[in-house]
Amino acid sequence: MSDFLSKTLERVKPSPTIMISAKAAELKAAGRNIIALSAGEPDFDTPDNIKTAAKAAIDAGKTKYTAPDGIAELKQAVCAKFKRDNGLDYTPDQVSVSSGGKQVLYNALMATLNEGDEVVIPAPYWVSYPDMVLLAGGTPVIADTSIQTEFKLTADQLESAITPKTKWLIFNSPSNPSGAGYSHDELKQLTDVLMRHPHVWVMTDDMYEHLAYGDFKFCTPAQVEPRLYERTLTVNGVSKAYAMTGWRIGYAAGPKPLIAAMRKVQSQSTSNPCTISQWAAVEALNGTQDYIDMSRPVFQDRRDLVVRMLNDAAGISCPTPDGAFYVYPSIAECIGKTTAKGVKVDSDEVFATELLEEEGVAVVFGAAFGLSPNFRVSYATSNEELIDACTRIQAFCARLS
CATH class of the missing domain: 3.40.640.10 (Type I PLP-dependent aspartate aminotransferase-like (Major domain))
Structure with missing residues (x-):
């Protein structure tokens, strides 16, 4: 089959963010208590005026x-x-x-x-x-x-x-x-x-x-x-x-x-x-831009919550970003340490993998974005889930030795 496929495919790799989100969904379906902070997707519903316009287009035969x-x-x-x-x-x-x-x-x-x-x-x-x-x-x-x-x-x-x-x-x-x-x-x-x-x-x-x-x-x-x-x-x-x-x-x-x-x-x-x-x-x-004005302060509050809690985790340094709904903390001080299960954290990919296995928190490792040692958190989810996830991250980092 490999001879049949285009050589161009050898130059590219599947999307790591999609792969990690799929892995988190698989573990969740298997009964694990998983918090996925890997997907870049607002957790709000599409505004009603937009949904109404779509329904009207269908009814009008468009x-x-x-x-x-x-x-x-x-x-x-x-x-x-x-x-x-x-x-x-x-x-x-x-x-x-x-x-x-x-x-x-x-x-x-x-x-x-x-x-x-x-x-x-x-x-x-x-x-x-x-x-x-x-x-x-x-x-x-x-x-x-x-x-x-x-x-x-x-x-x-x-x-x-x-x-x-x-x-x-x-x-x-x-x-x-x-x-x-x-x-x-x-x-x-x-x-x-x-x-x-x-x-x-x-x-x-x-x-x-x-x-x-x-x-x-x-x-x-x-x-x-x-x-x-x-x-x-x-x-x-x-x-x-x-x-x-x-x-x-x-x-x-x-x-x-x-x-x-x-x-x-x-x-x-x-x-x-x-x-x-x-x-x-x-x-x-x-149409109305009310959703933008409503969602922005919510995301800003979430940003502040996540930055504060991640900076309280041992070995993590998290800058305060200007926008979007991501943070990209450094784990430079965690590299070289060992997890409670005896796994050496020699890369941000290992950090993210072990965090998912031990604590059930899905994040995306920094190497996927071309700069290590870091990981990405999407804070496009509820404050309750973010507090739970960040508490788990703190616990995982506290066990590193």
Whole structure:
């Protein structure tokens, strides 16, 4: 069978986050008391106005094929959103709508990468970025950040990573997995570097835009540096902002030739996203934004709870992130220790595996995101579960010797 499968598959690996969530579900089904902090999914229900719009679309018979990359009404809503929230002017022929943000990113990479093209990806990164680049025939160039810079890429690091072969920078703020958010000034330092390298385009992943806490103010590259407008693909979606993960709608706006190329890829792969989901997304973007205002302070309280409790665990150091619903604590002081069962913790993967086995808490090990020794916690669940999970983590760390 191995001879039958594509050689391309040898370059990529399955999603670790999905694998860990599946393992946690398997243990739970077997009767274990499992708390899964591995999935990046809001625990709130999709707002009622959005569900009502979807039902109305069904009742109105809006259940047929649409244009490959989205209905006109949704593209208009995307344009209005970018103008309202980001001060960016786009027209509908500059917009692409896909089955989730992941497909938007993949379409763009498939439409632009040739063998030998490089893509700069700051680490820690969302697990799918490097593998999507590899599937598209490109070469990921990983730029490691550190806890000292709050997991943010510096201008010098970006400058060092760029070569004549660089085609894209993939930029994610607030970040999955670290929650790190770039201020206007921090982002301006990066865009100044990009202005010195006109062959490099920037692909933003703004999926966590509305999950920004405290004094942090979200901004996006083309907003900070308007001269980058013609070589920026600004990517977003409804999954995190409106608790619509299963509806599978992502969108992007950028230069017309790039959007046309992405449309061509999508027309010959999946064609249009789910029609009902598109009409639901129209309401999400155009309708009341009450859900965003309601959910943000809840997530901020959860963040503060998790950061406090993890910092009380022996050997864990947890920065306070600016946004998203993740923390990315360091376990550097736990490496080299031994669990109560006699297992040596020589990596963050072993730490996460033994934590799941001993305490029934599922987290994602840092190596999956390209930067160790760390792990990711998603705090998109109830305070009760978070307190229970963090108490178990504290107990696990206390037994390390």
